[in-house]
């Protein structure tokens with residue numbers, strides 16, 4: 226799990242790496258080549274990996290159940306360079322994050338490329354679904370695969386699953402959904418043409434737009450009007466727009482035109498089960514959920530001579546009610562408790 230440099234997500238998660246689309250401007254391919262190590266040597270370590278048939282009948286794919294190590298014992302992130310590889314051992318990395326995050330799944334691949342077997346995709350999606358506190362964002366240049374998987378009932382729905390199409394011009398197909406309630410977005414990165422509108426019948430729920438980076442011969446530098454036209458379409462339909470920093474860095478648009486908008490569902494951050502249990506609890510009487518620090522921690526002695534230990538939590542209302550039944554003034558107890566807490570907090574600040 227990597228803290229991401231990609232501006233529109235918090236983390237990238239790469240259970241599959243490698244892609245066969247051959248885009249001339251591919252950043253992932255350049256990065257992978259830098260960290261591949263000695264690929265010939267890796268290919269010779271046949272006991273460390275298995276081969277699998279590609280779904281489109283092309284060259285075989287690679288499967289790693291354990292990380293492959295180099296001669297010094299360090300794990301290799303891309304032992305087969307940009308060849309499609311399933312890194313099955315990476316799933317548990319999703320558990321390392323305590324808070325819910327926006328996770329871009331497959332930043333160094335096209336998980337939905339035609340060569341990827343259905344069962345790889347299903348495996349990745351099901352590992353994500355097991356950890357519902359995160360938002361998962363996917364991107365493909367092959368949006369038809371989303372449609373096929375959705376038709377087969379294999380594409381999970383939910384506010385935390387976001388299916389993106391990577392497009393560069395208004396003629397590229399993208400995944401949209403008007404009936405099945407999938408969340409869909411487009412990433413126009415790099416933008417290579419003016420967008421008069423969106424060709425599909427439905428609109429995306431979110432638009433990410435950025436210019437081409439790197440120094441490729443024939444690199445396309447967008448005109449400011451292309452970006453303004455996108456914003457105009459988005460504003461007309463109430464679609465949030467996220468612009469990449471480079472649009473300002475390259476002086477394509479001014480800082481005052483910059484947008485960093487997210488759909489509301491992607492602004493939500495939830496807690497992991499572990500942290501949730503630590504911070505929140507149920508009132509023992511009314512069973513409503515509160516922050517533990519807002520409830521009364523009721524202590525009880527199990528026998529004489531031993532220290533009182535935690536017995537249960539009560540919300541303040543239930544605590545007051547139970548005090549009343551035994552003729553104790555709850556208000557004064559709560560005042561003392563609140564005073565003590567304030568003192569403790571002041572001490573911490575000093």
Ligand code: SF4
Nearest residue numbers: 244246247248251253
């Ligand atoms: S689809 Fe993405 S990962 Fe694949 S070659 Fe094109 S830019 Fe690279």
Ligand SMILES: [Zn+2]
Nearest residue numbers: 508511540543
């Ligand atoms: Zn209660």
